[in-house]
Amino acid sequence: xxxxxxxxxxxxxxxxxxxxxxxxxxxxxxxxxxxxxxxxxxxxxxxxxxxxxxxxxxxxxxxxxxxxxxxxxxxxxxxxxxxxxxxxxxxxxxxxxxxxxxxxxxxxxxxxxxxxxxxxxxxxxxxxxxxxxxxxxxxxxxxxxxxxxxxxxxxxxxxxxxxxxxxxxxxxxxxxxxxxxxxxxxxxxxxxxxxxxxxxxxxxxxxxxxxxxxxxxxxxxxxxxxxxx
Ligand code: IPE
Ligand code: IPE
Ligand code: MG
Numbered sequence: 553x554x555x556x557x558x559x560x561x562x563x564x565x566x567x568x569x570x571x572x573x574x575x576x577x578x579x580x581x582x583x584x585x586x587x588x589x590x591x592x593x594x595x596x597x598x599x600x601x602x603x604x605x606x607x608x609x610x611x612x613x614x615x616x617x618x619x620x621x622x623x624x625x626x627x628x629x630x631x632x633x634x635x636x637x638x639x640x641x642x643x644x645x646x647x648x649x650x651x652x653x654x655x656x657x658x659x660x661x662x663x664x665x666x667x668x669x670x671x672x673x674x675x676x677x678x679x680x681x682x683x684x685x686x687x688x689x690x691x692x693x694x695x696x697x698x699x700x701x702x703x704x705x706x707x708x709x710x711x712x713x714x715x716x717x718x719x720x721x722x723x724x725x726x727x728x729x730x731x732x733x734x735x736x737x738x739x740x741x742x743x744x745x746x747x748x749x750x751x752x753x754x755x756x757x758x759x760x761x762x763x764x765x766x767x768x769x770x771x772x773x774x775x776x777x778x779x780x781x
Contacts (some may be wrong), residue, residue, distance in 0.1 A: 595761060639668075707738050
């Protein structure tokens with residue numbers, strides 16, 4: 553494994569291209585999602601090894617409800633099963649599972665699986681693995697504004713953060729998107745103000761830990777100025 557002089561504290565990933573990957577192989581879109589989970593495992597393991605403290609994965613957006621029912625149901629079952637299956641490994645590796653998004657709209661079996669896994673992994677200290685499920689940044693910001701309005705708290709950039717789904721997470725240092733699309737698709741719009749963005753043409757099921765580590769190396773070469781000189 554490569555040694556890094558420094559690693560980003562928080563990496564967020566827009567895991568895109570499962571459908572195209574499957575189509576290219578003459579398979580159904582859902583087969584791409586199935587393989588996508590294996591890649592998630594590989595990237596989580598690599599993150600843990602190099603000492604990333606926060607990994608956030610875009611799993612289902614508030615716009616993904618536009619997809620067919622079969623695909624949506626498959627995804628929800630895949631999320632629930634994967635979360636359940638992966639709990640022992642999360643615990644062994646001291647990984648805490650966290651979820652951001654509007655969970656109320658999700659089917660009860662998925663909410664139960666998530667709640668159980670969050671509780672069961674709450675002592676994980678090495679890595680916080682956050683799944684963004686039914687997450688949309690605009691929804692998050694509007695909900696935060698509503699909550700902030702209902703309190704007497706003075707609204708500042710710092711205090712406003714406490715109303716976001718991500719209140720317990722630092723802003724992402726690095727946001728990666730696979731599949732060649734160069735957009736954020738409503739992901740972490742408030743938090744991404746100074747994130748370094750990295751786009752790769754690789755479709756998510758073909759993404760590897762080697763490419764992930766190359767991106768971290770590239771990230772280390774970037775000069776982050778945060779508006780300074
Ligand atoms: C990303 O892959 C996974 C989810 C949105 C759940 P896509 O399903 O968007 O794959 P493409 O972009 O259609 O290839
Ligand atoms: C973003 O990918 C959402 C996830 C990766 C979960 P999409 O495939 O939904 O985004 P668009 O439609 O290409 O912008
Ligand atoms: Mg897509």
